[in-house]
Amino acid sequence: MPPVPDPVQSSPDPVRLARIQRRFSEFATEYAALPLYSTVCRRVAGDDETASLLLAARPGQARPVLWLAALHHLVLSRPDLPAARWYPSVIGAATVPPGDPWPDVRRTVLDHADELTRLIATHGTQTNEVNRAVYVAVGLAAAAADSGAAPLAVVELGASAGLLLGVDHYAVELSSPTGPVLLGDGASPVRCSGEDRTGVGTLLMASGAALPAVRGRVGVDLDPVDLAAVDEVRWLESCLWPEVPGRVERFRAAVDLLRGDPPTVLRGDMVDRLTEAVDLARADAGDGAHVVVLSSWAMTYLPAPRRRDLAAVLDGLAGTVSHLSWLTAEPPGCVPGLDGPEVPVEGGTVLGLQRWRHGHALPAAVLGTCHPHGAWIDVSLPPSAP
Numbered sequence: 001m002p003p004v005p006d007p008v009q010s011s012p013d014p015v016r017l018a019r020i021q022r023r024f025s026e027f028a029t030e031y032a033a034l035p036l037y038s039t040v041c042r043r044v045a046g047d048d049e050t051a052s053l054l055l056a057a058r059p060g061q062a063r064p065v066l067w068l069a070a071l072h073h074l075v076l077s078r079p080d081l082p083a084a085r086w087y088p089s090v091i092g093a094a095t096v097p098p099g100d101p102w103p104d105v106r107r108t109v110l111d112h113a114d115e116l117t118r119l120i121a122t123h124g125t126q127t128n129e130v131n132r133a134v135y136v137a138v139g140l141a142a143a144a145a146d147s148g149a150a151p152l153a154v155v156e157l158g159a160s161a162g163l164l165l166g167v168d169h170y171a172v173e174l175s176s177p178t179g180p181v182l183l184g185d186g187a188s189p190v191r192c193s194g195e196d197r198t199g200v201g202t203l204l205m206a207s208g209a210a211l212p213a214v215r216g217r218v219g220v221d222l223d224p225v226d227l228a229a230v231d232e233v234r235w236l237e238s239c240l241w242p243e244v245p246g247r248v249e250r251f252r253a254a255v256d257l258l259r260g261d262p263p264t265v266l267r268g269d270m271v272d273r274l275t276e277a278v279d280l281a282r283a284d285a286g287d288g289a290h291v292v293v294l295s296s297w298a299m300t301y302l303p304a305p306r307r308r309d310l311a312a313v314l315d316g317l318a319g320t321v322s323h324l325s326w327l328t329a330e331p332p333g334c335v336p337g338l339d340g341p342e343v344p345v346e347g348g349t350v351l352g353l354q355r356w357r358h359g360h361a362l363p364a365a366v367l368g369t370c371h372p373h374g375a376w377i378d379v380s381l382p383p384s385a386p
């Protein structure tokens, strides 16, 4: 464990502190719609004592979201603390009082500065966004449109806790002018929803292309979160923003649902362990399974040469897997072989599909763009396989 700097004893670096406070100020402006987080960040931007806790962060991690996650962790663990009553995730959205949270938040932060500093010094922010199941479900159904009833073996690269690997166990509700469409398990306690701008859900239903059964599911992550480890799950939950309606509740429901039979998530680099993950998923799903390799906001962390290495491994796998698809939900320009926008797009997420059928590569398809958390999708079906 790295040494934990004492926030009081060590003299703050004024230049770094000023930079940190500028980031809080920018966060407050960018997320002005979030009453708690924008208020807190605006106040921390002008308060050296509370802001200086972030000086303890590991290199590259000194972002307001880490400070906010540490405090969220504290109030989730200690709902008796004064700041906790301002958190919808602790007391419920309907019970949050009106008024200024800052006096309670400041008091809690300063009373627990050591604990917060330790969290900040030893953690980075981590994500597993369950509502991304909206674009994952649509992408899987689109990928499988030409493979009949073949079961799926899904391998997720950068899977975090593996919550997206449970996509078929969730109810994914698409709303569109062409009518509502449901993918997955309609009776599920995990409810995901998004606006379907193009009516692609209706088209999928009309062509009989629902979400196929997932029989194999394996993830790979540099730092997987173990659903059985209370502390690890608590940190992942702490990284969620408490004020986004339904987000924390959906996360908790997905953890509860998958905890009894969690997907395997291999620890390691996604390129190095891809082939092994595919083998494991096929061992569960059967050799006739359609293998879909998925990445959602994960390839963006790879340097360009490693992205090309990943594409080469997939190309090699196409020689042994008769139905292989590569579904990507990444920022523009991250995925080799996918012609698409290289510039920022609305929602920041490009849904792409590359397919190999019986060893032959089909033309790569940009399906469209999505909100980064699946709040809306704007996608079309790929050209049908010949």
Ligand SMILES: C[S@@+](CC[C@H](N)C(=O)[O-])C[C@H]1O[C@@H](n2cnc3c(N)ncnc32)[C@H](O)[C@@H]1O
Pocket (backbone or CB within 6 Å): 126, 127, 128, 129, 130, 132, 157, 158, 159, 160, 164, 220, 221, 222, 223, 224, 268, 269, 270, 271, 295, 296, 297, 298, 301, 302
């Ligand atoms: C932003 S999170 C996305 C998690 C999940 N895919 C989702 O959409 O909710 C990115 C994940 O990729 C993982 N990751 C980053 N680089 C990786 C690599 N080279 N190999 C495996 N996992 C990696 C991180 O540990 C992290 O869990």
